[in-house]
Amino acid sequence: xxxxxxxxxxxxxxxxxxxxxxxxxxxxxxxxxxxxxxxxxxxxxxxxxxxxxxxxxxxxxxxxxxxxxxxxxxxxxxxxxxxxxxxxxxxxxxxxxxxxxxxxxxxxxxxxxxxxxxxxxxxxxxxxxxxxxxxxxxxxxxxxxxxxxxxxxxx
Amino acid sequence: xxxxxxxxxxxxxxxxxxxxxxxxxxxxxxxxxxxxxxxxxxxxxxxxxxxxxxxxxxxxxxxxxxxxxxxxxxxxxxxxxxxxxxxxxxxxxxxxxxxxxxxxxxxxxxxxxxxxxxxxxxxxxxxxxxxxxxxxxxxxxxxxxxxxxxxxxxx
Numbered sequence: 001x002x003x004x005x006x007x008x009x010x011x012x013x014x015x016x017x018x019x020x021x022x023x024x025x026x027x028x029x030x031x032x033x034x035x036x037x038x039x040x041x042x043x044x045x046x047x048x049x050x051x052x053x054x055x056x057x058x059x060x061x062x063x064x065x066x067x068x069x070x071x072x073x074x075x076x077x078x079x080x081x082x083x084x085x086x087x088x089x090x091x092x093x094x095x096x097x098x099x100x101x102x103x104x105x106x107x108x109x110x111x112x113x114x115x116x117x118x119x120x121x122x123x124x125x126x127x128x129x130x131x132x133x134x135x136x137x138x139x140x141x142x143x144x145x146x147x148x149x150x151x152x153x154x155x
Numbered sequence: 156x157x158x159x160x161x162x163x164x165x166x167x168x169x170x171x172x173x174x175x176x177x178x179x180x181x182x183x184x185x186x187x188x189x190x191x192x193x194x195x196x197x198x199x200x201x202x203x204x205x206x207x208x209x210x211x212x213x214x215x216x217x218x219x220x221x222x223x224x225x226x227x228x229x230x231x232x233x234x235x236x237x238x239x240x241x242x243x244x245x246x247x248x249x250x251x252x253x254x255x256x257x258x259x260x261x262x263x264x265x266x267x268x269x270x271x272x273x274x275x276x277x278x279x280x281x282x283x284x285x286x287x288x289x290x291x292x293x294x295x296x297x298x299x300x301x302x303x304x305x306x307x308x309x310x
Binding site: 013016018023024045047051056057059096099 | 168206211220
């Protein structure tokens with residue numbers, strides 16, 4: 001089975017609420033390449049609601065955030081023609097997050113994230129994302145991700 | 156004890172993951188006026204991390220989102236000189252959410268949100284928020300909130 005971007009993260013990054021495999025309370029997002037897009041699928045829980053029948057906007061922002069920083073790292077490896085997880089490691093944090101909520105997102109069906117890297121330059125990667133539910137784009141996200149400063153890299 | 160904005164929400168709104176008192180899995184954000192600012196305090200759990208020692212950015216986005224829509228409703232009541240919770244009810248959804256992450260947010264101390272309404276016109280309210288931890292602004296948010304369309308108002 002194909003490994004996700006996040007499966008290459010070192011142990012110190014595996015606690016993230018959004019995408020850490022070791023965070024049992026978290027969302028455990030998994031992201032993959034699909035040609036030049038990065039994709040992820042999330043199955044919201046029944047308690048991830050804003051009001052009955054609709055997904056909570058903060059969850060959508062959280063999914064876009066983590067999927068984008070994972071995509072930024074994967075894109076940086078790809079640009080250098082390096083394997084994910086090879087040294088030196090690329091890790092990114094979010095400098096800014098923007099979400100436009102276009103339609104209410106129904107709670108129930110899987111949420112599909114589909115992202116494009118629209119800029120990659122120096123330590124900065126820009127990722128634009130569609131959130132798609134039953135073939136409708138219900139939200140659009142834009143994240144500016146920055147390669148993590150050395151003094152913040154966890155051991 | 157003073158009631159929070161969210162304590163005036165009708166039952167149908169009390170399930171929200173961000174601010175619903177009846178969502179046992181959720182964040183249960185409580186927002187209050189402090190003169191012309193709206194404020195909230197959140198105590199993150201140990202699992203709300205990005206990596207060890209730092210708060211997860213998606214949580215910050217979620218707090219800003221719900222605190223802002225609550226503030227939008229409270230501001231709409233205030234503009235009409237009406238009591239919170241009086242009829243007809245004001246409820247807002249997020250049209251767009253923007254967060255600038257200025258500094259890493261340490262995990263441990265309480266997170267303080269302090270917001271100003273910078274525009275209120277027709278069905279639209281704009282809210283700008285500082286996220287403050289130990290007297291440092293670590294993130295800034297801007298939410299455009301829109302009064303909920305009638306066809307989406309839950310029973």
